[in-house]
Amino acid sequence: MAVSISAVVLLGILVFVLIRGGSVRLLPALTCAGFGFFLASTGAAPLITTAIGTVTGWISSI
Template sequence: MAVSISAVVLLGIIVFALIRGGTVRLGSALICAAFGFFLASTGAAPLITETIGTVTGWISSL
């Protein structure tokens, strides 16, 4: 759970910075957020969660 909260905060900061910098418009960011929200309710969610857990575990072991 701590990894999920950290990832949400990190990704939120990145999205905020991209919107502020003009790289991503607000509409595009909202569409991406909606896509992530709906993706979380599909069968791909466990695979994505496991992959992120594996990558963060690998990074923390360095």
């Protein structure tokens, strides 16, 4: 749970910086957020969560 909240905060900050810097416009950012929201309700969500947990576990062991 703590890893997913940290990832959400980190990605939120990254999106904010990209929008403010002009690299990403607001509509494409909202489209990507909507895609992520709907992706979370599919069967791929547990696989993605497991993959992110594995990568963060690997990084923390370094």
